[in-house]
Amino acid sequence: MVSNSNKDSNNKKNIAEASGTSSNRSILIIGATGALGRQCLHHLFRESLAPQIHILCRNPTKLNKSDQVSCASIIVGDAGWPPDVERALAQSQADCVFLVTGSGSDLSKKANRVRQTTGQALAMSLKNPAFQNVKTVVVSSHGAGGSKIIVGLGIGSMISYHLRHVLKDHDLQELAFADLMNRTLIVRPANLTDDQGGKQVVEFGDQEKAPSSNVDRSDVAAWICDQVFHPHSSSLPSFGRKVNITSPKQ
Secondary structure (H helix, E strand, O other): OEEOOOHHHHHHHHHHHHHOOOOOOEEEEEOOOOHHHHHHHHHHHHOOOOOEEEEEEOOHHHOOHHHHOOOOEEEEOOOOOHHHHHHHHHHHOOOEEEEOOOOOOOOOOOHHHHHHHHHHHHHHHHOOHHHOOOEEEEEOOOOOOOOOOOOOHHHHHHHHHHOHHHHHHHHHHHHOOHHHHHHEEEEEEOEEEOOOOOOOOEEEOOOOOOOOOEEEHHHHHHHHHHHHHOHHHOOOOOOOEEEEEEOOOO
8 A cells, every 4th residue: 555644635634624624534536547537536635525535546656646645545456356445445444435447448348347347346345344334436327227328320320339348338337236226326427528627517317318418527526526525415315326417508
């Protein structure tokens, strides 16, 4: 495990404790070296309730220095191997896990088992009585788990072919948490983009056409943090549901 005792992280926590806004929350991110995982890390670090941020990853050097010093600890391990996941849960004392794994632009069958593998490893670990109160945010995809991508026929066929293995991986990832849904939030964003943030995220139904095709990773990360730390901002419960999200219609 790589531990951090940097000034930025400690000062932020001390200020929050002094002002009475510290929540003593502990968040474990699995997938923080990916684009959306990094956005989750950034939003967690800016969160007013100053949670302790922990990361489980194979290779800490994939994190830049500023991201590394934002973390209370970086736990080196394989997110697809339950013993490593249980060790990370125990060491971080996490009360919530952000599962934000993926395969980037690699659409091969081999690469697109990573969500299933990490999802099953985490779900198995969370069934340990020692972690029975730990909640999970699982980032899936619009089009998975019974939700339907509604677009034009030609484009729809292309998307279906392009995402055939990706969506199956998401389906199996979601299935791993079927017995843990009472403490799980499954998030299904539309097509993820960058540099288009600052918009209010909207939710839509499984069989509804998405108001827009794209949603910025920063906006998704902000929405997730809001659900975890400020649940009363929504009329619906944060956990125990599956949510499709995107940007508002232009």
